[in-house]
Each structure stands twice: as C-alpha cells, then as structure tokens.
Amino acid sequence: MRLVVDLNRCQGFAQCVFLAPDVFALHGEEALLFSPRFDEEQRDRVEKAAAACPVQAILVDYSDEPTRGVTGGVEPHVD
Amino acid sequence: MSTDTDTEARRQGRIVVVGASLAGLRAAETLRDQGFTGSLTMIGDEPYEPYDRPPLSKQALLGRARPEDTALPRRRDVDAAWRLGVAAEGLDRDARQVRLANGDTVSYDRLLIATGTRARPWIHPEEAALDGVFVLRTRDDSACLHRKLTSGVSRVLVIGAGFTGSEVASACRELGLEVTVAERGPAPLVGALGGVIGAAADRLQRSKGVDLRCGVSVTALEGDYGGRLRRAHLSDGTAIDAEVAVISLGAVRNTEWLAGSGVAAGPRGVACDAGCRVFDVNGIVTDDIYAAGDVARSPHPLFDYQFLSLEHWGNAVEQAEIAAHNMICAGTKRIPHLWVPMFWSSQFGINIKSVGVPPLGDQLVVTQGSLTEERFVAVYGYRGRVIAAATFDGAKWLGFYQEQIAAGAPFPPEYRTVDRRTETLQPVDPDFPDPHLPTHGPTVTLSGHSPSERRVQFVPSRA
Numbered sequence: 001m002r003l004v005v006d007l008n009r010c011q012g013f014a015q016c017v018f019l020a021p022d023v024f025a026l027h028g029e030e031a032l033l034f035s036p037r038f039d040e041e042q043r044d045r046v047e048k049a050a051a052a053c054p055v056q057a058i059l060v061d062y063s064d065e066p067t068r069g070v071t072g073g074v075e076p077h078v079d
Numbered sequence: 080m081s082t083d084t085d086t087e088a089r090r091q092g093r094i095v096v097v098g099a100s101l102a103g104l105r106a107a108e109t110l111r112d113q114g115f116t117g118s119l120t121m122i123g124d125e126p127y128e129p130y131d132r133p134p135l136s137k138q139a140l141l142g143r144a145r146p147e148d149t150a151l152p153r154r155r156d157v158d159a160a161w162r163l164g165v166a167a168e169g170l171d172r173d174a175r176q177v178r179l180a181n182g183d184t185v186s187y188d189r190l191l192i193a194t195g196t197r198a199r200p201w202i203h204p205e206e207a208a209l210d211g212v213f214v215l216r217t218r219d220d221s222a223c224l225h226r227k228l229t230s231g232v233s234r235v236l237v238i239g240a241g242f243t244g245s246e247v248a249s250a251c252r253e254l255g256l257e258v259t260v261a262e263r264g265p266a267p268l269v270g271a272l273g274g275v276i277g278a279a280a281d282r283l284q285r286s287k288g289v290d291l292r293c294g295v296s297v298t299a300l301e302g303d304y305g306g307r308l309r310r311a312h313l314s315d316g317t318a319i320d321a322e323v324a325v326i327s328l329g330a331v332r333n334t335e336w337l338a339g340s341g342v343a344a345g346p347r348g349v350a351c352d353a354g355c356r357v358f359d360v361n362g363i364v365t366d367d368i369y370a371a372g373d374v375a376r377s378p379h380p381l382f383d384y385q386f387l388s389l390e391h392w393g394n395a396v397e398q399a400e401i402a403a404h405n406m407i408c409a410g411t412k413r414i415p416h417l418w419v420p421m422f423w424s425s426q427f428g429i430n431i432k433s434v435g436v437p438p439l440g441d442q443l444v445v446t447q448g449s450l451t452e453e454r455f456v457a458v459y460g461y462r463g464r465v466i467a468a469a470t471f472d473g474a475k476w477l478g479f480y481q482e483q484i485a486a487g488a489p490f491p492p493e494y495r496t497v498d499r500r501t502e503t504l505q506p507v508d509p510d511f512p513d514p515h516l517p518t519h520g521p522t523v524t525l526s527g528h529s530p531s532e533r534r535v536q537f538v539p540s541r542a
C-alpha cells in the first residue's frame with residue numbers, strides 16, 4: 001500500500017504516530033517522517049490514522065489499478 | 080458553440096501528459112474526476128511509475144524508507160496508457176504531435192507539459208564523473224547515495240546549502256558521518272529565506288557538528304588514479320579530503336525538448352498564464368497546451384502579477400489540478416492558479432516551513448519565539464503588507480499568516496496576540512542576496528517582469 005502525507009498541511013499533532021507507530025514517527029518536535037509504503041497488516045491502523053488526522057493530510061491509495069500500457073523496463077507495482 | 084457543448088467536446092478527445100511524476104499524476108486523476116472520458120496518455124522518461132521525491136533526501140537517506148518504495152498513492156483509477164522509460168523529444172504544434180525518443184509520435188488534442196526539473200550537474204563533466212560525486216533528484220540517485228553513505232565513508236562534502244544540500248548534511252550527521260558544507264552565499268538557505276533566517280540555519284548546522292564553510296566556492300574536485308574522488312579545492316585556497324561530494328546546486332528546468340516548437344520555454348521554465356495555458360514565443364496564449372509543476376512559471380495575482388517559478392511539492396499538486404480543470408472547461412468556467420506558495424523541509428530535527436514568497440520581502444520581523452532558540456515565526460513584509468512567513472518548529476502559526484497574506488494585511492503586523500518577550504516588534508532588512516547573483520537554488524524564482532511593464536521578452540533556450 002502506498003501512502004503520502006501532505007506536509008504543508010501537517011501540523012505535527014502526532015495522532016497518526018499514536019495510531020500507527022510503525023508507519024509514522026516524529027523527528028524532533030514536529031517534523032513528521034512516514035513510511036511511503038506499508039504492509040497490508042498495517043492497513044487498519046493507517047486508515048484509522050488517516051481518519052483521525054485533524055487536518056486530513058494523509059493520503060492512502062484509493063486505487064490499485066495497474067500501470068498499464070508501459071513501454072520500457074518498468075517494475076510492476078506490487079503490494 | 081454554446082458553453083455546454085464546448086465543455087462536452089472538451090471532455091472527449093485525446094489528452095497527452097508529458098512528465099509522469101507528481102504534477103502529471105495529479106492532473107490525470109483530476110481529469111478523470113471531472114469527467115474526462117477521452118484517451119489519456121502519460122509519457123515519462125523515468126522507467127518508474129510516479130513517485131514522491133521529498134523522502135529521497137530525508138527518510139530514504141536515513142534508511143527509514145527505501146527509495147523504491149516511494150511510489151505515490153493513487154486517488155483514483157486514471158485509465159491511462161503509460162509510456163514510461165521513453166523521453167519526449169520534440170513538439171510539433173501544427174501536427175499536434177509529441178515526438179518520442181524511440182521515433183514514435185503521439186497525437187493530442189490537448190497537451191500538459193509537466194516535465195519538472197533535474198539536478199544541476201557539477202560544472203566540470205570529467206569531475207562530475209568521478210566515483211563518489213552525486214546529485215540528488217531521482218529514486219536512483221537516492222538509492223546510490225544511501226548505499227555510498229552506509230558503506231563506511233569518513234567525510235562527505237555537500238556543495239550548496241539550499242534545502243536539499245542542508246537535508247543531505249543533516250542525514251549525514253544523523254548517520255554519524257563527518258560532513259563539510261560549502262556554500263557560496265553568506266549562510267545556508269539564504270536564497271530562499273534571506274540572511275537573517277540564514278544566520279539561524281547557520282547556527283543550527285554548526286551546533287549539530289557540520290563543518291560549514293560559507294562565502295566560498297568549490298573550484299575543483301580531484302580524483303585518484305582509480306577515478307575516485309579524494310579531495311576538493313575551495314576558492315579560499317584550502318582543500319578538503321572527502322570520498323563523497325553531493326552536488327546540491329539547485330535545479331535545471333526540463334524544457335530542451337520544446338526547443339523550436341514555438342512555445343515560450345527556456346531555462347527559466349515554460350511561461351503560462353494564471354490559468355496554466357502556455358504562451359507562445361510571441362506572448363500569445365495557446366489554448367491547447369498547458370503547463371504545471373516545477374517546469375511552469377506563471378504570473379501570480381497576489382504577488383503583483385510577477386512570474387513565479389515554484390519548485391514546491393504543494394505547487395505541483397495544486398497547479399496540476401487547476402491545469403487539468405481548465406483543460407476540459409469552457410472559458411468562463413476556468414479558474415486561476417491563486418495558490419499561496421508553501422513548502423516544508425525537515426533538517427537537523429527542525430521542521431522548517433514557509434508560506435508566501437519570502438524573497439519578495441523587503442522587511443522582516445520575528446513575531447513569535449526567537450531566532451536563537453531555533454523555534455520562531457518570522458514574517459516578511461513587502462511595501463507595507465504581509466508577503467510571507469517562515470517558521471522553525473512553528474507550523475501551527477502558518478495558517479494564520481496564510482490568511483494574512485491572502486488578505487494583504489498591513490506590515491508590520493500589530494497583533495496583540497503575538498508572544499514577544501522584551502523587544503518590541505522591530506522590522507529589519509531580511510537580507511536577501513542580490514537577485515542578479517546566482518545563489519544555490521532558491522525554491523521560488525521571480526522569473527520575469529510584470530506584463531504591465533511591457534518588458535516581457537523571449538529567452539531562447541541557449542541564452
């Protein structure tokens with residue numbers, strides 16, 4: 001699963017860090033580091049974190065559509 | 080044609096997006112979201128699906144995320160034909176075709192240019208080719224650099240103390256490596272935030288053990304017989320032994336492929352109007368070619384219609400959404416790109432953020448915290464109004480200043496709420512370097528004149 005946090009929006013409230021500590025971590029007082037890819041078993045936690053974020057900064061995959069019609073040696077996206 | 084049938088027609092046809100990264104992907108999603116049912120082709124020269132770059136100089140260098148795991152999440156299906164690993168090499172506006180490096184041509188009814196930027200290479204190609212000399216822009220760059228940094232090197236030289244260079248230096252310190260940063264300007268981040276905030280960044284770097292050398296340039300990189308970097312020579316006559324050099328001299332816009340096409344593209348980017356429609360070389364707006372993201376430059380109504388190039392993640396997302404919307408809308412439904420510029424950086428454990436356009440500032444005042452505490456809010460004024468704010472670990476204040484900027488609030492601010500200790504609010508010169516001198520990559524470039532000044536001129540790509 002792919003994930004990105006809009007760090008312009010993020011205010012370091014750290015709700016996500018409490019809900020999914022394997023995926024989100026604070027670095028210093030308010031700089032958020034996240035894992036851009038996470039395992040299926042983290043999915044519930046990450047979705048809870050995304051829902052709890054007060055500024056709705058967390059974007060999780062809404063689509064696992066394959067990247068079709070590719071020319072060249074592209075690694076397929078696998079979860 | 081009535082507006083409705085025009086819109087209906089615009090929802091069909093062929094749209095081609097060149098540059099399959101953040102801006103390209105978000106544009107594709109917006110097109111489909113807003114009812115585009117025609118064919119969509121995504122052309123990208125990197126052999127990867129769209130991925131996120133900011134982690135490449137942060138999590139990825141620290142080993143907390145793998146560069147190959149940075150693929151961007153998808154907001155929805157885009158039902159596109161992807162042509163990845165092949166560059167666009169030319170644009171024929173009469174035939175409405177994009178020519179690819181493998182000889183193929185792709186026809187469009189509307190085109191989005193989202194080719195972004197690449198890392199500015201080291202000036203001397205033979206030196207740039209030495210083993211141990213890196214740039215940082217792509218997934219592969221990040222993976223190679225991380226591998227090198229964790230292979231037992233002793234000293235890293237970072238050339239250029241803009242955001243990327245400073246983040247690399249921060250990661251090196253965290254990995255326990257000795258790092259020297261060489262910056263031509265008087266302080267780190269000076270191009271983006273000015274010398275007053277630069278001085279705070281300077282103290283921060285030194286307090287974390289960076290060997291920071293400002294006001295010097297690297298004049299030569301020296302290799303050993305095996306072609307490995309071993310030493311760098313500086314303009315002050317000193318030399319530094321280092322096995323790794325990271326060139327962080329800002330970005331170059333990927334516009335070469337547009338040479339000769341007649342669109343207003345050059346080293347400063349692709350010029351477009353506030354609705355993301357690209358200008359031709361005569362300053363006449365095209366209606367079928369759009370631009371978004373790092374490669375675009377457009378006049379911003381909030382900033383006196385100056386042309387701004389914004390190398391910011393948030394801008395790529397916002398401008399892509401607006402370009403996509405306007406590509407499939409009739410004239411009266413189009414919307415301008417009025418986004419207030421914003422970015423973040425994290426380095427040395429501090430969250431640095433900014434809103435507005437600091438380099439336009441002619442005055443600065445610290446409204447919260449203090450520069451020496453590495454925790455503050457600095458507000459920039461321009462001709463008596465609030466134009467920007469920058470924070471070190473003060474993100475929660477930015478929303479407030481964003482509103483002040485959008486409202487053109489007077490500067491210096493008279494907030495009763497501001498938490499000043501003893502000093503009164505005393506504006507100072509933010510101390511930006513002379514804009515005519517090159518700096519190490521500010522992330523907002525004021526890249527043109529106000530159209531009202533009648534001085535707009537086309538700069539060919541060789542200029």
Ligand SMILES: Cc1cc2nc3c(=O)[nH]c(=O)nc-3n(C[C@H](O)[C@H](O)[C@H](O)COP(=O)(O)OP(=O)(O)OC[C@H]3O[C@@H](n4cnc5c(N)ncnc54)[C@H](O)[C@@H]3O)c2cc1C
Nearest residue numbers: 098100101102124132133166167194195196372373391392
């Ligand atoms: C290391 C790093 C750290 C960053 N950190 C931050 C941060 O902390 N905060 C922030 O706000 N921003 C940050 N940024 C900036 C942010 O990543 C960019 O603003 C964003 O990637 C811009 O997206 P884009 O789609 O416009 O351009 P790009 O991401 O540059 O994508 C353009 C794509 O087009 C491709 N391309 C180029 N020419 C051609 C051609 N002729 N044919 C086909 N394809 C082509 C390129 O290879 C690339 O894949 C960072 C950037 C880097 C490199």
Ligand code: SF4
Nearest residue numbers: 010011013014016053
């Ligand atoms: S919950 Fe949201 S605002 Fe808070 S740290 Fe996480 S992403 Fe940032």
